[in-house]
Amino acid sequence: xxxxxxxxxxxxxxxxxxxxxxxxxxxxxxxxxxxxxxxxxxxxxxxxxxxxxxxxxxxxxxxxxxxxxxxxxxxxxxxxxxxxxxxxxxxxxxxxxxxxxxxxxxxxxxxxxxxxxxxxxxxxxxxxxxxxxxxxxxxxxxxxxxxxxxxxxxxxxxxxxxxxxxxxxxxxxxxxxxxxxxxxxxxxxxxxxxxxxxxxxxxxxxxxxxxxxxxxxxxxxxxxxxxxxxxxxxxxxxxxxxxxxxxxxxxxxxxxxxxxxxxxxxxxxxxxxxxxxxxxxxxxxxxxxxxxxxxxxxxxxxxxxxxxxxxxxxxxxxxxxxxxxxxxxxxxxxxxxxxxxxxxxxxxxxxx
Amino acid sequence: xxxxxxxxxxxxxxxxxxxxxxxxxxxxxxxxxxxxxxxxxxxxxxxxxxxxxxxxxxxxxxxxxxxxxxxxxxxxxxxxxxxxxxxxxxxxxxxxxxxxxxxxxxxxxxxxxxxxxxxxxxxxxxxxxxxxxxxxxxxxxxxxxxxxxxxxxxxxxxxxxxxxxxxxxxxxxxxxxxxxxxxxxxxxxxxxxxxxxxxxxxxxxxxxx
Numbered sequence: 001x002x003x004x005x006x007x008x009x010x011x012x013x014x015x016x017x018x019x020x021x022x023x024x025x026x027x028x029x030x031x032x033x034x035x036x037x038x039x040x041x042x043x044x045x046x047x048x049x050x051x052x053x054x055x056x057x058x059x060x061x062x063x064x065x066x067x068x069x070x071x072x073x074x075x076x077x078x079x080x081x082x083x084x085x086x087x088x089x090x091x092x093x094x095x096x097x098x099x100x101x102x103x104x105x106x107x108x109x110x111x112x113x114x115x116x117x118x119x120x121x122x123x124x125x126x127x128x129x130x131x132x133x134x135x136x137x138x139x140x141x142x143x144x145x146x147x148x149x150x151x152x153x154x155x156x157x158x159x160x161x162x163x164x165x166x167x168x169x170x171x172x173x174x175x176x177x178x179x180x181x182x183x184x185x186x187x188x189x190x191x192x193x194x195x196x197x198x199x200x201x202x203x204x205x206x207x208x209x210x211x212x213x214x215x216x217x218x219x220x221x222x223x224x225x226x227x228x229x230x231x232x233x234x235x236x237x238x239x240x241x242x243x244x245x246x247x248x249x250x251x252x253x254x255x256x257x258x259x260x261x262x263x264x265x266x267x268x269x270x271x272x273x274x275x276x277x278x279x280x281x282x283x284x285x286x287x288x289x290x291x292x293x294x295x296x297x298x299x300x301x302x303x304x305x306x307x308x309x310x311x312x313x314x315x316x317x318x319x320x321x322x323x324x325x326x327x328x329x330x331x332x333x334x335x336x337x338x339x340x341x342x343x344x345x346x347x348x349x350x351x352x
Numbered sequence: 353x354x355x356x357x358x359x360x361x362x363x364x365x366x367x368x369x370x371x372x373x374x375x376x377x378x379x380x381x382x383x384x385x386x387x388x389x390x391x392x393x394x395x396x397x398x399x400x401x402x403x404x405x406x407x408x409x410x411x412x413x414x415x416x417x418x419x420x421x422x423x424x425x426x427x428x429x430x431x432x433x434x435x436x437x438x439x440x441x442x443x444x445x446x447x448x449x450x451x452x453x454x455x456x457x458x459x460x461x462x463x464x465x466x467x468x469x470x471x472x473x474x475x476x477x478x479x480x481x482x483x484x485x486x487x488x489x490x491x492x493x494x495x496x497x498x499x500x501x502x503x504x505x506x507x508x509x510x511x512x513x514x515x516x517x518x519x520x521x522x523x524x525x526x527x528x529x530x531x532x533x534x535x536x537x538x539x540x541x542x543x544x545x546x547x548x549x550x551x552x553x554x555x556x557x558x559x560x561x
Contacts, residue, residue, distance in 0.1 A: 056374045059384040313374040314367060329360060 004030060004121065030123040034112045042262040045304060047074040052308040081258070084251035089152060092248065096150035100143050101249065101256035107139030108263040115270050116190040118280055118292040129190035130182065133271060134175050137226070140260065141167045144235065147257070148245035159244025162319060163228060163235030169326040170225035170232075176334035177219035180212045180341035181205045181275050194279030204278035211341035216276045218334045220306070223268035225326070227261065230311035234319055269303035270296070277303075394466040399449045401467040402442055404482050408461030408503045411437035411492040415453035415462050421446045424453060429489075433496050436489035444470070444478040459505045 004026040047062070050073065054061025066072025088097055114129035116122045126132050141164050148160020182188060184205060185196045197204050206216045225232040236244035246257045273279060277299055280292030287295070317325070385392060394400065416424040423446035427439035454462050472478055483490060491497045497504050 052378070055378045055382065058377050058380055059382045060386070063386060309371060309374060313370045 027123070034123060035109065038109060038112060038263045038266075039259065041266040042259045043074040043078060045262045045265060046077065046258075047071070048301075048304070049308055049311075052305065053312045056309070056312045078255070081255045082252060084254075086251040086253065087248075089248050091152045093150040093152065096146050097248075098253070100147035100150055101246075101253045101260075102143075103146060104140050104143030104260045105256045105263075107137060107141075107143055108260045108267055110136040110139065111267055112263075114190050115267070116194050116274055116279060117296055119191075119195075121293065122191060125191060126189065128188045130178060130188045130193065130271075130275070133190075133267075134171065137264075137267075138167075138171065140264065143260075144245050147249070151245070151248040153248050155241040155243075156245050156247045159235040159237070159241045159247070162241075163245055166225055166228070166232065166234055166322060166326075169323060170222045170330075173218050173326065173330040173334045174222035174226055176331065176338060177215040177222065178275050179334075179338045180215050183338075183342055183345055184208065184212075190274060194274050194281070197278045198281055200281075200285065201278070201283040204276065204281075204283075206276040209341060209344050211337040211344065212276070215334060215337040215341070216272070218330055218337065219272060219276065222326075222330060223272060224307060224310060225322070227264045227268055227307075229261075229265065229307060231314040231317050232322055233311075233316060234322055237316065265304060265307060266300060269307065270300045272303050273299040394468075397464075398466050398468075399451050399464040401444065401465050401470060401480075402447060402449075402453065403463055403465040403467070404440060404442070405461045405463070406440065406483050406490060408459045408505075409437070409440060409482075409490065410459055410461075410494065410497060410502075410504075411435070411440070411490065412458065414456050414458065418452045418456055420450060420452065421448055423447045428492055433493045435492040435496075437483070437492055438485050438489055440482040440490075442480050442482070444480060445475055459503075 005022050008022060008025055008029075047070070051061040051069075060069075062070030062073035064070055065076050088094055111133045113124045114122065114126050114133050116129075122129075144163045144167070145160045148156045148158075148163070151157070181193065185193050187193065187196075201207065205212050207213065224230045228235050235241075236246075241247070246254055249257060273296060280296040282288050282290055282295050290298075411426055411428050413426055416422070416426045423443040425439060425441040425443070426437065428435055428437045430436050449464070451464055454464050457463075470478070491500055491502060494504055
């Protein structure tokens, strides 16, 4: 925010603005920027998803829309979805039904506030940034449950119940996996976490010690489950629940769920990047010429690719397997990582 | 407890194996054929839509008679040398792609093409008219065809016509000017010719429609 205010002050005619006006201008600019990035990532990643899926299955994916390798497919899909009829089922709980997609979108949008894009370039430089992100992400669970309940549809309810159970469970290893990193930095501030990883790829937290390395993969697996993707797409399971909690949604309301899904995907990837993979720092000194925000986004997109790669490789797990994996495997391992990394940091004297 | 860690190891290793396979597929050339732009090359004897080369057809009716589902409609008017074909149509709603017509065509005009993508909105449009009477009728008689400059089936040089079988001196056996002089009278066109199938069976007219 400070960087943005300084940037605004450099523009002509902004010298005499009051501090309050500057703050509001910077905040609204940031909000518009965040929302644009979020909406864009939904469009870009749908196309990317289909392309990656295609190439993994030895085919092309969309090829015809927009003449060149189907680049306009996602745009066309979005336009189509906006033109769809907005249906609210007669038996649905109307208020909850209309509010649920907004809550889901809100949950993922709010978390973008604390993402450190570049030095000083973060919408809200919160002291509890990482904690805040995990906290507001939980709003999505309420939205999903609300959507499933309000739809008055048994599949939607099944999907929502599964989704809520899964997302609540996987938040534990998700948060636990970041604790070794927080012990290294001694701060939950997102900027501080990135700044602590300065100086080449070996200073990234993922390569600090073996326990953080394992914790990174725990985080990665849990983030897949958090975004309801890949082998853990239990809330949506096309073969069992048709479409899960958003089965009754059409048009713009469905687009909100869709937007939130891909925004969440990018969000968890960005969290993985700034917590474990060095944030905006380039891996090698010769890549330092790149703008920090670009480095950050490129790393994020690579993480998204990893997510897609997993999704189109592994078959869906069963519900009981999913819960078994979370409670009996991932949480013990994450706790082990916390303890192991803590002991390692104490013996090497790095603990803050 | 050992089983627990063995399971974890097995899961991780099998997941890595699967990921390895899929990443290889990303760099592999897709097997997809961009259909309307690029097409599969059909096998030589593929039975696509039946095509009739109207410049060769002499309306002998063999195909229509052989057709088990009666999907070939041939209409002609006139007698003998004045016999003219007025309609040649194939109803692809009925056609069963048995290829009986092409195997027995003595002029080699009717062939199985390599076309297969003729989706239509209306079934009536699947009745293909191969000629338009307004463009001129097609002579059926060999002599007339020769006179009017139409394609006629080339005769094979037979070593010797068999003496015991006395065929009636064909009234219509006009010597073909451009064909090799033929002593043997032409067999009636209704009977299937005993000559070997044509060696110059046209296979390159698949895009003729």
